[in-house]
Amino acid sequence: MRKFNIRKVLDGLTAGSSSASQQQQPQQHPSGNREPEIQETLQSEHFQLCKTVRHGFPYQPSALAFDPVQKILAVGTQTGALRLFGRPGVECYCQHDSGAAVIQLQFLINEGALVSALADDTLHLWNLRQKRPAILHSLKFCRERVTFCHLPFQSKWLYVGTERGNIHIVNVESFTLSGYVIMWNKAIELSSKSHPGPVVHISDNPMDEGKLLIGFESGTVVLWDLKSKKADYRYTYDEAIHSVAWHHEGKQFICSHSDGTLTIWNVRSPAKPVQTITPHGKYILGKQLKDGKKPEPCKPILKVEFKTTRSGEPFIILSGGLSYDTVGRRPCLTVMHGKSTAVLEMDYSIVDFLTLCETPYPNDFQEPYAVVVLLEKDLVLIDLAQNGYPIFENPYPLSIHESPVTCCEYFADCPVDLIPALYSVGARQKRQGYSKKEWPINGGNWGLGAQSYPEIIITGHADGSVKFWDASAITLQVLYKLKTAKVFEKSRNKDDRPNTDIVDEDPYAIQIISWCPESRMLCIAGVSAHVIIYRFSKQEVITEVIPMLEVRLLYEINDVETPEGEQAPPLPTPVGGANPQPIPPQSHPSTSSSSSDGLRDNVPCLKVKNSPLKQSPGYQTELVIQLVWVGGEPPQQITSLAVNSSYGLVVFGNCNGIAMVDYLQKAVLLNLGTIELYGSNDPYRREPRSPRKSRQPSGAGLCDISEGSVIPEDRCKSPTSDVKDNSFSRSRSSSVTSIDKESREAISALHFCETFTRKADSAPSPCLWVGTTLGTVLVIALNLPPGGEQRLLQPVIVSPSGTILRLKGAILRMAFLDTTGCLLPPAYEAWREHNVPEEKDEKEKSKKRRPVSVSPSSSQEISENQYAVICSEKQAKVISLPTQNCAYKQNITETSFVLRGDIVALSNSICLACFCANGHIMTFSLPSLRPLLDVYYLPLTNMRIARTFCFTNNGQALYLVSPTEIQRLTYSQETCENLQEMLGELFTPVETPEAPNRGFFKGLFGGGAQSLDREELFGESSSGKASRSLAQHIPGPGGIEGVKGAASGVVGELARARLALDERGQKLSDVEERTAAMLSSADSFSKHAHEMMLKYKDKKWYQF
DSSP states (O other): OHHHHHHHHHHHHHHHHHHHHSOOOOOOOOGGGOOOOOOOOOOGGGEEEEEEEEEEOOSSEEEEEEETTTTEEEEEETTSEEEEEOSTTOEEEEEOTTOOOEEEEEEETTTTEEEEEETTSEEEEEEOSSSSOEEEEEEEESSSOEEEEEOOTTOSEEEEEETTSOEEEEETTTTEEEEEEEOHHHHHGGGOSSOOOSEEEEEEETTEEEEEEEEETTSEEEEEETTTTEEEEEEEOSSOEEEEEEOTTSSEEEEEETTSOEEEEETTOOSSOSEEEOTTOOEETTEEOOTTSOOOOBOOEEEEEEEOOSSSOOEEEEEEOOBTTOTTOOOEEEEEETTEEEEEEOSSOEEEEEEEESOSOTTSOOOEEEEEEEESSOEEEEESSSTTOOBOOOOSOOOTTSSOEEEEEEEESOOTTHHHHHHHHHGGGOOSOOOSSOOSOOOSBOOOOOOOSOEEEEEEETTSEEEEEEOGGGOOEEEEEEEGGGGBOOOSSSTTSOTTOSSSSOTTOEEEEEEETTTTEEEEEETTTEEEEEEEESSOEEESSOOEEEEOOOOOOSSSSSOOOOSSSOOSSOOOSOOOSOOOOOSBTTBOOSOOTTSOOSOBSSOBOOSOEEEOSEEEEEEEEEEBOBTTBOOOOOOEEEEETTTTEEEEEOSSEEEEEETTTTEEEEEEEHHHHHGGGOTTOOOOOOOOOOOOOTTTTTSOOOTTSOTTTTTTSSTTOOOOOSSOOOOTTSSSOHHHHTTOOOEEEEEEEEEOOSTTOSSOEEEEEEEETTSEEEEEEEEOOOSTHHHHHSOOEEEEEEEEEEOSSOEEEEEEEOTTSOBOOOOOOOOOOSSSOOTTHHHHHHTTTOOSSOOOOTTOOTTSOEEEEEEESSEEEEEEETTTEEEEEEEOOSSSOEEEEEEEEETTEEEEEEEETTSEEEEEETTTOOEEEEEEOOSSOOHHHHHHOEEETTTEEEEEEETTEEEEEEEEHHHHHHHHHHSOBSOOOOOOOOOOOOSOOOOSSOOSSBOOOHHHHHSHHHHOBOOTTTEEEEEOTTSHHHHHHHTTSTTHHHHHHHHHHHHHHHHHHHHHHHHHHHHHHHHHHHHHHHHHHHHHTTOOGGGO
16 A cells, blocks of 8 residues: 555656646647737746745644743644744744654753654754754664653753663753663662553752652652762652652652542652542542542542642642543543632643743742643633633634634735724624733744735634634734524434435535625535525624525436436436436435435425524625425535626536526526536537435545545535545546446536627627536626616526537636736625615615726727636646637646646736645646646645645645644745745743742752752763663754754844854864764773783783
């Protein structure tokens, strides 16, 4: 399987490169009708691909750390990712190349560095003093597994505990091992007959850095004297230890155990704990059971923290420890403060938590002010200073996955009034009851946002919600949330659910979003074959009756010319030739009932509410359209959607056909099977056949993209499942027979425009271009009544024009250029408030059909042509209009297929951007389709990426990189160059707070009463060298290179000076290392020579 995938990727690579090497193929025309030359300004050097930022909650988090001076939070994940958070708007994503899980993170407090420990037994030192953090050093343990690390404040010696129970010491400056080792057998000596298990805790006594507390999993704790190299005390308890924490005075510590107990020990009384608490144990008469009688065991307490305050009782904060009989209870964080115990329920299981304290010094009163709790799918910050422990309002965009994302759209360069409008209606949706304090994680500085244009990301979700995000200047902030499900009746429980559902779960899931930023009209298509049209309003309204239309999109055919569009892949046995009678729909593949009695018919999948609906300011329902069951057959999911505010029309299609609705008059204008669109021009000569019963099981369509289905159709059969598909098989025989494939022709692209409908047209007129999965483009002419009142009284006349164009592969995108090569956007009506009567109402209405683009006038010459740009899964064509000659053609890929194609603006010009299933991102000039960029970007892809990848203007693109995160990237060379300045800075120079004033604080590194010269103890001179086979040092790529990147910012000169010093320092340290290596080899030579001399000293010459 592995081999197959790699080969597939290589195929993709060769396919991509071969397609890019093909030159565009201009079609030859008679000399009298030559295409005018259009000056194209975009060149290859305008393009460069790079990732910009990653937004959202870190997927599968596994570790947490906080720098209390810099006020920076770090989160590590199971896939080796590292996310760093400072003040809102300052965040950063890094990745360990190995992809191994992060098991622990340790900041070098206020040093701008971080140590990560990974599950593959490597330690890495990250430099955070640059905008894009990089690894300076790595250390790979070869013989032992790393289980726990501890770095004392202001120390350069990192303690590393292992699975064998030993402790090694690493110099974080050079990332080399000290010769000083604490062996497990020395630590426990005769106190236990068996191995004590892995090291689960290491910490130094806050008052005496020379004493190290070591916790072993089995329940043994050892206080080790670093100077005398022996254990002072050993504490044993018969339950496994999960964590240990000190009281700041260094006289007591607390342990959490696997039976849900906490034991508090006096350092000098190792015989038994001074107190044993079971926070969630059973109580008798209000008191916990006395010693000797253990309460019923509880779940393990996974972590405990012991934090003191000057003015009151200490805080004991713990996760886990609930009793076993609390079935269904949510995960809890318990805060014990004096006599009060607060149990704070969490929505997801707790991965880790940290108490944020006023001081970085462990030997001072801690003064805790907040607890940061890392959950499986959320980050929660609890205010310890306020009664009731309220949570802080989270300013980071971590709620992308609140309900799984099913589709995305990205809009750069929106109208400037749009973000304030969405923000003002979204501000009313804010929850109450948050802490009144400022968010305490506020380190770092914002970047200089060079890009000032507004950007909006829209995400559609499995629960039917739609979220609008402000994505300007590489930040992300939620603006507004729309709940589309509220127009439908909700079933109370599973038994109560209507039997018309066509999906097993998430019946409201959003599949397609069509949005017009200028008019603010929004249209969504959902998984239950429903379409909802929304208008934006700043006024609250109460809708007495929700306007609703039902559409029956399946045809019983009476003649051969217009056979029906198929409901599902037909039965393998083809129905006999021409049949003038209507074909009775089958209720099930095995039964051939000719009567439709008792079958579900004319019922939609969801029930629209019949009670008045209060609609808050924001997006308000204009019309609900639902496809209905036909003769026991469920409606097929919608595969394409378009809305036009200037024409007042919405159109959508599926694998049966197409429907167009006038949303102003609330009338269905067009309802045709796909084959009927061709009229007598059907190239396949298709005949009617019986549809097959096809309930769509949850999960179908996410696993594979087969020839019979199109990406948009598969967009979210079960949006919550996240099935990886590394192969993207697309074989023509995989799902349907070759005879059947033509009949599964779905509508895959729709585009309203004002252009030439037929070859003979002398002037452009409103029309709809329709693309299908078989590569056909059909044109429908629109005859619109005049604006004003007439628009609401006279019907819109819709008629197929007979124009048919053909491409290879399903049609994905269409756009139109004027004679100079500029993009002609669809006409739109500028937004105005509809819920307020205006005096100039008539005047406004008369402007209704105002196309925004400068449309050619009706008296224009025929030479004033337009170009249609059509992109399919396989190729792109530029068609000259009205002649319909192919001006340019480009075969994009032979062996793969395009997942997403967008016509986008960049550097005052436009281009076609494509993302292929083989991982290539390509751009082509317009109109000549010259290849400008071809980069292999995504190694192997999956359905989530296929459903969410989108390009937008100004060289921006995004996709959902994990179920919880959006990855943004740019294909603009200018943005890549400016990125360094736009990124925020994590490290800012901050003075370390003064140490607690205790008179006897003299240590060089430590903050305790008894300081320790660790250099003297762990340095090479006293402890010797560590065994070379124990760990391997790997220099990181982030040394000088990382700083060079930072040298181009505002503080360029300073950075360059620092860079010169760093380079000099690095060269000096290289020389030093080489000298040390020479000394070491000389040392080793003299040692061996001495050993040889001793060995043979007393031997006679004949004994050699």
